[in-house]
Amino acid sequence: MNVYLDNAATTQVRGEVIEKMQEALALSFGNPSSTHSFGRTSKTIIETARKTIAQYLNAKPQEIIFTSGGTEADNMIMQCAVRDLGVQTIITSEVEHHAVLHTAEELAKLEGITLKFVDLKDCGTPDSDHLEALLKEDDSKKLVSLMHVNNEVGNMIDINAVANLCKQHNALFHSDTVQSIGHFKLDVEETPVDFMAVAAHKFHGPKGIGFAYIRRNSGLKPLIFGGAQERGFRAGTESVHNIVGCAEAIKLAYDNLDEEKAYVSDLKKYFIDQLNSELPGCTFNGNSEDFEKSTYTLVNVNLPVPENKALMLLFHLDIKGIACSKGSACQSGSALGSHVLNKILSDDELKRPSVRFSFSKYNTKEELDYVIKELKEFANN
Structure with missing residues (x-):
């Protein structure tokens, strides 16, 4: 997929x-x-x-x-x-x-x-x-x-x-x-x-x-x-x-804003619920879990993955056909990491991988289930 x-x-x-x-x-x-x-x-x-x-x-x-x-x-x-x-x-x-x-x-x-x-x-x-x-x-x-x-x-x-x-x-x-x-x-x-x-x-x-x-x-x-x-x-x-x-x-x-906003918001809520259920210990960066203080189009999650495996996470997801980001696309060639996360996360949090997942009208809950499955498998193996 x-x-x-x-x-x-x-x-x-x-x-x-x-x-x-x-x-x-x-x-x-x-x-x-x-x-x-x-x-x-x-x-x-x-x-x-x-x-x-x-x-x-x-x-x-x-x-x-x-x-x-x-x-x-x-x-x-x-x-x-x-x-x-x-x-x-x-x-x-x-x-x-x-x-x-x-x-x-x-x-x-x-x-x-x-x-x-x-x-x-x-x-x-x-x-x-x-x-x-x-x-x-x-x-x-x-x-x-x-x-x-x-x-x-x-x-x-x-x-x-x-x-x-x-x-x-x-x-x-x-x-x-x-x-x-x-x-x-x-x-x-x-x-x-x-x-x-x-x-x-x-x-x-x-x-x-x-x-x-x-x-x-x-x-x-x-x-x-x-x-x-x-x-x-x-x-x-x-x-x-x-x-x-x-x-x-x-x-x-x-x-189409009202209809599509409701649909994408529901995807984000579902994804957050599944992350909390299937990956206990994950935390959300910034206000991305709060629908009143953040956009409904993305979530940035800090995952319970040890430091020695963190660097391989995006590579693993890419191999599995999943496109996401550790920061903005403009930062993808940088070894410095996200300047945003460097400002708001603790040293311990920065040792764990943070991933930005961002949604659109073209995504489905079935796709999110697949992503959760792959994240869980990576974290637990």
């Missing part, structure tokens, strides 16, 4: 999305910047996709800037905020995605901005009281960057509370929402977030496409120069078929 439980890394593209993309590739091949009918057709498709995405976020179409994905969007927003908006201090956390952490570190090194980290609670969630204290420390222009849903342990911040706190203290707020858009409803008129980064492949869309949400009249200027694409904000010929796929994926995600 082959079981894919690494949906936090990337998701299977929906069949309906593939059909729309194939149609665009076959029929809408004109350059969107061309003035003839072929180009105008492609341009219309892009603007229709932009309006579709904006509608689901209650945003304005001009606030959606297509990018190659979340990493580019994070980089664009943070670098341009420092360059164009006079940001002097970036406040973030040590459990952010490296697209944010490494960008912040480079800006501190190259631009001389002050970099501050919000304290973490024991579970790994940023401490809102400390965030408020940091916002009050001085009068420097600040950018707060905190992800909505942590990609490794699933912890969720109260994005409304953080956005309003930043607004109260005249700070800009950027959120990497790569793990939440398409899985949770977010209304940018109700939640005063200034900037967001989104990637289509996290909600059953294609890889290599995403968008930056940039609140209108932000003052940001282009990071990539050239033509006038994306209203002059991001030069380069648009990837029409990928943009079509992104819009169709977000449409299907939100049109």
Whole structure:
């Protein structure tokens, strides 16, 4: 049996999305910047996709800037905020995605901005009281960057509370929402977030496409120069078929959200119950066992496997056809382990293997039973 439980890394593209993309590739091949009918057709498709995405976020179409994905969007927003908006201090956390952490570190090194980290609670969630204290420390222009849903342990911040706190203290707020858009409803008129980064492949869309949400009249200027694409904000010929796929994926995600959220939540609950029953001694990292404080799409579990066997666990699961992760996919080539787990686990806990299992509408309880069986067999032999 082959079981894919690494949906936090990337998701299977929906069949309906593939059909729309194939149609665009076959029929809408004109350059969107061309003035003839072929180009105008492609341009219309892009603007229709932009309006579709904006509608689901209650945003304005001009606030959606297509990018190659979340990493580019994070980089664009943070670098341009420092360059164009006079940001002097970036406040973030040590459990952010490296697209944010490494960008912040480079800006501190190259631009001389002050970099501050919000304290973490024991579970790994940023401490809102400390965030408020940091916002009050001085009068420097600040950018707060905190992800909505942590990609490794699933912890969720109260994005409304953080956005309003930043607004109260005249700070800009950027959120990497790569793990939440398409899985949770977010209304940018109700939640005063200034900037967001989104990637289509996290909600059953294609890889290599995403968008930056940039609140209108932000003052940001282009990071990539050239033509006038994306209203002059991001030069380069648009990837029409990928943009079509992104819009169709977000449409299907939100049109089916209630049903699919209930289904995936039930899978997660079932998996947690089976782990507790069949592998006594396992513990859950962060808030991943708590449905109120974490996403319903993943669980990160610390397994009762001795240190001498820990390194072989993922290899064993892979041999058995099971795809999962010890951390984010972006960390898979690193020998340092998860920077998130290194911050929140004890030395003893770090000696035992932690695995992230992430779910989608395409998974079944039968698949989860198979995974539990293999985990149990590995732990007990």
